[in-house]
Amino acid sequence: MIQGATMGLSENALQALTEVLGEEYICTDPAVTRAYSKNFTSIGIKPPAGVALPGKMEDIQEIYRLANRFDFKVIPTGTHMFLACEPQVPFYDYLTIDPKRMDRIWIDEENMYAVVEPYATFGRLQVEAMKRGLTCYIPSGGAQISIVANLTFQGYHMAAHRLGAGSRSMLAMEWVLPDGEIMNIGSSSSPGGEYFWGEGPGADLRGMIKGLWGFCGGIGMCTKAGIKLFPWPGPDKLPTRGDTPDKRVFLPEDKFKIYAIGFPNMDSMIDAMYEIGRSEIASASLHLQKGWYAADTSLSQEHYFSTWESEAYQKSVENMLVVMLTAYTSKKQLEYEDEVLRTIMDEYGGKLLPDEIQEGVAQLVVPDLTIRPNVIFRGFRIAGAFFDIKGVCDSLDHSALCHKTTLPLLKDFMKDKTPPFVDDEGGHHYICSYDFAHMGFVEMPFLFEPDVDYKNVKIGLRLPVLGLFHDVRHRTHTAFLVNAAADIMGPFMGGFHKIIRQVKATFDPNYVSNPGWPMFIWPRFLKDGIRSALDAYRDKKEEAKQDV
Structure with missing residues (x-):
């Protein structure tokens, strides 16, 4: 209308x-x-x-x-x-x-890839792929997320140990630039080309679209993309029992084995993650801090806090590593990987956690993180909102360092702010193995209660800003490398901010496509800001005259 x-x-x-x-x-x-x-x-x-x-x-x-x-x-x-x-x-x-009219999906079963429009979601693709013995990565943000948006924004997910970072699933693309011209990337750039390959001809332009973060609409809009699909040895429909929020998945035991393993300390756990990667076993390998199990298995806010405050619970999930083994080829493969994993556990002091924890991890936590992601909404149930101090993609060692050095900052911030902030001592941080432990990703969320005048979220947003200066001091990787933050961190990271600003200015000279993403063009920003302030001042003067 x-x-x-x-x-x-x-x-x-x-x-x-x-x-x-x-x-x-x-x-x-x-x-x-x-x-x-x-x-x-x-x-x-x-x-x-x-x-x-x-x-x-x-x-x-x-x-x-x-x-x-x-x-x-x-x-x-x-x-x-x-x-x-x-x-x-x-x-x-x-x-x-809003692309909700553009939601089509095409699946090439033989060549194991799909082509999607901007409003197609991971949930819809996963359902159709599983019918064909295939699967896709799904971000922990949830299966209801746009595939194209996640491919071009972050692409972080918790099955990345074997499937790799989401950006590795990005194939050919059709892209509308800010001037209305079309840029075809990869195999789609050939006349009548399909979407099975992302590189070339010439430079791989996918690297311009997405690095650690994407351009977030700052250089136009992707209107069609190819995404890799992977073998799925499980059933075409997930076998479940119960009702939401306690709807559990029962994967066939001859195809999947899921373990929750406790280690003496974080260092021995990280060493075990590296060894699992070197052995090229497992389909998922990730460390979950103490709040994760409680959040994903609790039926209510009260249930969560009663679980969290239990001393027995705190001890039972300390230094927890969650590992999923998958029989991609045969039952013998599963048995072999199981034997290797137990050898690694013995070497680094790992012990299986209690049966109750094992059941919850296998039936709720792992499915909710890797196959039918909806864990983010279980997190909302605890307080109502969350934000991140940081989310860093580097090595597993660096991920652990970021977690350890950031905890004191988090604890100090929470001192006099609980409630409305949840002081869980970093209980919802996690470290995920990517590409058989060649890379690691750590995300550090904090939870808080939203309020009508946004006071709490404004307080919470101070934490990522403090985190930037904390990263400079500790020489740790930071996540928010966009906007003004890029100008702060760029000089410490090879001057990348200058290159990104040049890309933005080249492809969007009229500054029409999401101004400010991924970088402010300061002269234009200041000029338009002054003009906007003057216009507002004139409007107020005019209103005052009319009132008189």
């Missing part, structure tokens, strides 16, 4: 958009646009001036061409779960591209 021009969209721009999309697929109604002003953190963000629902790639091309012609800003989204494609510059009005 169109309710007339807004500050960010002129009458001419709205008329042109309507001609391209049709009146039913462009909306400026505040009752609709405000629905796009929330995300998982509970942060209230500036609502868009309008929402566009394109049905095909050509629609998105025209939207960007009109943005350059009529000088309005565009921010593409996926399923709008996380805060990647959201406004970073508060004084810009913008048009949100």
Whole structure:
């Protein structure tokens, strides 16, 4: 529904958009646009001036061409779960591209890959892939997330020990640039090309789209992508019992073995993770801090805290390593990997945790993290919201170092803030093996209760900022290498911020595609900021005159 021009969209721009999309697929109604002003953190963000629902790639091309012609800003989204494609510059009005009409999936079973549009989710792809004896990586953020959005944003997941980082599953792509031109990457760049290969011709442009983080709509929008699929030896439908939130998965024991192993200390656990990788066994290998098991198996907030506060529970899950073995080829492979794992346990002092923990890990924790991810929503049940101090992709040793050095910062921050913050002593941190332990990923979430005026989230956002300066002091890797943070960390990390700024300025010279992501173009930012402040000042003076 169109309710007339807004500050960010002129009458001419709205008329042109309507001609391209049709009146039913462009909306400026505040009752609709405000629905796009929330995300998982509970942060209230500036609502868009309008929402566009394109049905095909050509629609998105025209939207960007009109943005350059009529000088309005565009921010593409996926399923709008996380805060990647959201406004970073508060004084810009913008048009949100919601791709929910573009949700198609094509599966090439023989060549083990799929092609997806921006609104296709991991859950839908996983269901269809399993029917064909295949599977895909699924991020711990949840199976309801857009595949394209996650591929081009982060791609972190907890089955990465064998499947590799999500970006390794990224194949050919179709990309609409901020000027409306099409960039085809990989095999799709050949006339009539398919989406089975991501490199070339020439330079691998996927590296421009995503490094540690992606461009988050800052250089246009991906409209189609290829994603790798992997063998799935399990059933085509997960065997479950019970009801949510205690709906458990019972994987066939001749195909899967899942273990929860306790180690004497974190160093011996990390050494065991390296040895598991060197032995090239297991499909998942990850360390979960003490809060994870309680969060994933608890039926209520009260249940969680009663479990967490138990001294017996605290001891039972200390230095816990979760390992999943999978019979990709035969039962003999599973038996061999089981024997190797037990040898590694003996060498590094690992002991199987109690049977109750084993059951919960096998039936809830591992499925919820690697096969049907929804653990993030179990985390929300504890307090209502979370954010990260950091999420770092480096070596396993460096992941452990980041965890150890950051804990004092976290504890000091929580001293006088509980509640509304949950002081779980880093209980929801985790370290995940990637690529058979050639790489490690550590994420450090903290939990808090959201409130109506966003006071708590504003307090919580100080923690990642403190973490940046903490990383400089300790020479540890940081996660938030975008926006102003990139200018802080760039000089310590090879001046990468200058290169990213050049890419942004080259591909988006008119600054129309999610301004501020991934870097502020400071001269433009300051110029537009001053102009916006002057306009606001004039509007207030005009209102004051009218009141008189």
